[in-house]
Amino acid sequence: MPTVLIIYYSKTGNTEEMAKAVEEGVKSEGLRAICKKVTRVTPKDLLGVEGIIIGSPTYYGTMAAEMKAFLDRSVRYHGKLEGKVGAAFASGGVLGGGVETTALDMTKALLIHGMVVQGDPWGSHYGTVSVGKSSPSARRECKKLGERVARLIKRLGPTF
Numbered sequence: 001m002p003t004v005l006i007i008y009y010s011k012t013g014n015t016e017e018m019a020k021a022v023e024e025g026v027k028s029e030g031l032r033a034i035c036k037k038v039t040r041v042t043p044k045d046l047l048g049v050e051g052i053i054i055g056s057p058t059y060y061g062t063m064a065a066e067m068k069a070f071l072d073r074s075v076r077y078h079g080k081l082e083g084k085v086g087a088a089f090a091s092g093g094v095l096g097g098g099v100e101t102t103a104l105d106m107t108k109a110l111l112i113h114g115m116v117v118q119g120d121p122w123g124s125h126y127g128t129v130s131v132g133k134s135s136p137s138a139r140r141e142c143k144k145l146g147e148r149v150a151r152l153i154k155r156l157g158p159t160f
């Protein structure tokens with residue numbers, strides 16, 4: 001069964017809550033989902049999955065250092081993630097505080113790895129974002145993100 005790895009960093013729980021909703025979305029499409037805090041993942045874990053979804057709080061307008069350090073370590077597998085499906089989500093403290101650019105910054109890393117990232121013409125265009133404790137509608141958007149990634153994996157078929 002295709003697997004999606006959801007990797008997040010969270011200190012006060014907001015991003016973790018989003019990650020759980022993303023996981024729910026992946027599972028609702030019949031795919032396997034593994035949801036782990038970035039400190040419990042090694043770059044090698046990226047190899048055996050078809051989808052990778054990453055989430056972080058916004059810290060000074062970009063992702064948390066823990067997520068950036070993990071992405072930097074993933075250079076070890078540069079070129080090996082090509083064709084996998086990816087997506088990003090981010091939590092912020094205030095509207096306009098950089099939550100969208102945080103999602104975009106993480107998306108850039110996925111693109112640099114050669115991954116396939118689907119935009120969203122109706123919801124959060126660049127990846128799902130939320131401010132503060134996630135609202136029911138933000139969690140619905142997160143679930144939708146998981147569903148969309150899972151559906152795209154099914155449409156693309158095996159990537160490795």
Ligand SMILES: Cc1cc2nc3c(=O)[nH]c(=O)nc-3n(C[C@H](O)[C@H](O)[C@H](O)COP(=O)(O)O)c2cc1C
Pocket residue numbers: 009010011012013014015016056057058059060061062091092093094095096097098099131132133
């Ligand atoms: C060091 C630090 C820097 C932050 N910088 C920003 C920021 O630039 N913009 C913003 O909107 N929120 C900022 N925040 C708020 C967090 O992004 C927000 O509280 C987020 O929901 C925390 O996610 P978590 O509960 O998963 O840890 C910052 C918080 C901390 C601790």
